[in-house]
Ligand SMILES: Nc1nc2c(ncn2[C@@H]2O[C@H](COP(=O)(O)OP(=O)(O)OP(=O)(O)O)[C@@H](O)[C@H]2O)c(=O)[nH]1
């Protein structure tokens with residue numbers, strides 16, 4: 001070559017003078033200088049070689065020891081901003097556990113744009129991961145063309161661009177260090193001398209001791225040199241730097257987003273930058289590294305980027321510009337090429353691109369722009385299931401780490417609030433419990449589910465069960481009867497089952513006649529409500545499983561067992577069932593059982609469902625019209641009485657005042673009269689309930705008009721004279737206008753006071769336990785019931801559900817205690833007996849009491865007598881003697897004057913209460929030979945009902961621990977031991 005040149009060139013120029021260092025270097029030969037400008041005749045065919053000026057070739061200096069901090073951290077170059085403003089380098093670092101990928105071997109060093117991620121090919125051809133410990137950043141205000149190219153800064157040598165995919169580890173950059181970015185006019189920006197402290201905007205990561213360490217030797221440390229940064233930024237340089245997704249522009253696999261989710265600081269960028277930086281694989285990509293407005297703050301916190309991304313829900317979308325089946329990054333390959341998909345956007349990458357596109361996968365298999373976004377729910381079931389491709393590319397440890405991150409990282413978790421079980425959104429803990437149980441719901445996605453915790457049946461709201469999961473998990477709310485939208489009138493664990501389930505039960509040999517209620521336990525054994533023996537096990541029969549398979553109903557798996565200690569799984573279940581104490585609440589009509597039941601629901605926070613509330617609203621509104629009708633009827637009566645009075649005055653001229661019109665203070669206008677007549681007609685026809693809930697909207701204005709009417713108010717003032725009007729009517733009539741409006745929503749108190757709120761079949765039940773707060777307000781002395789494992793079931797039965805002679809009582813033979821409610825006020829009330837004869841209501845209650853006590857199935861049961869409506873008794877005793885009831889004919893309390901003064905008027909009611917209690921006790925003793933427990937109750941007062949239920953629980957406990965308790969202990973609590981001598 002030199003010879004040829006010599007022939008062409010008449011004058012051989014001396015080579016540039018070398019420095020002293022080079023004198024004496026034998027290997028140096030001037031003859032081989034090249035780049036001498038040709039000044040001879042021009043020929044188009046002759047290639048022209050531009051001279052190279054040695055002095056102007058940028059060189060890289062060896063890394064100064066000062067830049068190698070004790071922890072051997074390595075600076076990592078971040079994207080360079082396009083503005084020219086010089087800035088002092090900024091470094092921030094903080095703890096981070098994000099994985100990063102480091103290269104092995106000098107040649108694989110690469111400057112990284114992120115603190116978090118990178119990939120490197122090790123000697124074994126696998127990518128190596130290491131974990132960054134901290135991150136930092138360095139800013140400079142210039143950018144480079146193709147700056148995204150990897151920088152390979154060899155010690156003491158030129159920085160050479162490296163197109164290797166290997167990503168350097170992170171490093172820590174001393175704030176005094178400066179990286180030099182040499183000028184680069186012709187897009188040959190591969191040569192980059194990075195200098196800290198100048199225009200380059202960099203992020204750096206600290207790394208611990210590890211494989212990243214060796215890479216520090218590649219970095220040109222010019223910590224003591226001033227930096228020359230090129231000003232020749234070209235458009236697209238930054239974009240190219242960012243666009244790690246695009247192999248044409250960059251080989252970087254790093255992302256600010258990756259650090260975003262892991263570190264507290266990232267760069268931000270102006271919107272326009274972000275928009276320009278859409279990756280090839282994504283329609284809209286949030287800039288991995290974003291840039292600051294030059295004049296604004298230098299630091300933008302990760303939260304802003306993160307929350308912006310999440311709050312805007314700008315989930316990156318995958319878009320493939322290549323042909324179908326090709327890799328989203330390199331656009332190569334066909335449909336059958338093995339690819340790995342991003343669990344967020346679904347972009348698929350071939351084995352060559354996957355690590356570059358996904359970095360070190362701190363959140364699992366997400367391409368870098370997708371880090372920090374929620375996964376596509378369709379991919380949830382694949383979480384943590386490693387692919388063949390990753391296993392081939394990475395070593396076992398790394399794959400494990402990625403899979404672990406994929407499963408456990410916060411961003412990939414199912415949002416608990418989006419999973420509703422039995423109408424209640426889950427808490428984080430509940431979700432963990434649900435997913436961590438031995439047999440968790442499969443394919444759990446956001447949605448509404450129902451869960452029968454006794455049997456473990458699990459399904460989507462309104463649908464058949466789809467799985468039997470572990471039972472006894474404390475997740476979600478209470479199972480509703482309508483949870484699975486069943487319409488069979490057959491209930492399993494309080495849920496009305498679906499038609500398919502009914503078939504299944506029939507296949508199990510249960511004909512389900514008479515719409516039974518079953519208790520189905522987790523092991524498949526079932527029994528009819530109220531019976532104490534297991535009828536069978538639905539899973540014992542092969543036919544059942546076959547039917548289930550045919551009907552797509554779930555069958556138990558081996559894992560289906562209560563969540564808890566595996567060893568004691570069966571015992572645990574047994575214990576749980578044992579601890580559900582059943583309280584059977586019954587009483588004659590109007591004894592107050594439904595009030596006590598509703599009060600218990602309110603006390604123990606067992607919510608009324610929306611449906612229940614709506615039904616109750618309609619009942620209340622219907623009741624209101626009934627009360628109004630009673631008042632209107634009374635008004636007519638009062639009007640007639642007044643008119644009669646007037647006519648009498650006409651007949652007796654001496655008392656006649658001279659007015660002859662037929663109006664009285666109870667007379668109403670034509671309009672209201674028409675409404676009144678119509679309403680009374682409806683009530684007489686018995687259609688009130690049928691008409692009123694629906695007609696509420698139409699008739700609400702009449703209620704308002706009525707309420708304002710003087711005649712109606714005059715009638716209302718005499719409401720005590722209207723026997724038909726219940727006392728509770730006042731509560732609702734006072735708010736008649738409000739309640740009659742369509743928008744009315746009943747309050748808890750309204751529900752409590754509402755009459756006629758009871759399930760259609762008169763049977764309802766609720767589970768409860770004594771929470772600590774409730775416990776404290778009731779009785780501090782007993783604490784065992786605080787244990788949530790002591791569960792109670794309150795079953796309220798209307799006497800009509802018991803059938804003639806209480807024949808259905810057998811259904812409830814497994815109850816633990818009978819709570820028999822008697823209204824204390826009924827001693828003077830009359831009702832018709834079954835033969836239509838008027839009978840004293842107290843005697844009717846006595847009769848029902850006797851029937852239940854003497855029922856063979858109830859022989860050995862504990863009984864707690866709830867003497868209810870004590871508040872009303874206090875009033876009534878002043879007016880009506882207790883002896884009105886023949887059973888109480890010998891009530892003749894001797895009240896000393898002193899005692900009377902001390903206790904006031906309540907003493908009489910107290911005596912009456914004690915007396916009635918004794919009467920029942922004696923009766924019970926005669927009938928059963930056992931002791932009757934008695935509690936004084938005012939159903940409308942929560943504490944009173946709470947104490948009564950507490951007392952019931954104590955009795956049960958006392959039965960179980962007979963030796964620990966004495967009769968006196970109990971009687972001192974709430975049992976008012978009657979003292980007839982008092
Ligand atoms: N003042 C007062 N009223 C009560 C008390 N307990 C119940 N009541 C009222 O008595 C009426 C009848 O009570 P319910 O609870 O409906 O009686 P029940 O046993 O369910 O009777 P049915 O209506 O036949 O189902 C309602 O108006 C209640 O508001 C009480 O302790 N004090």
Ligand SMILES: [Mg+2]
Nearest residue numbers: 594756757758
């Ligand atoms: Mg009732």
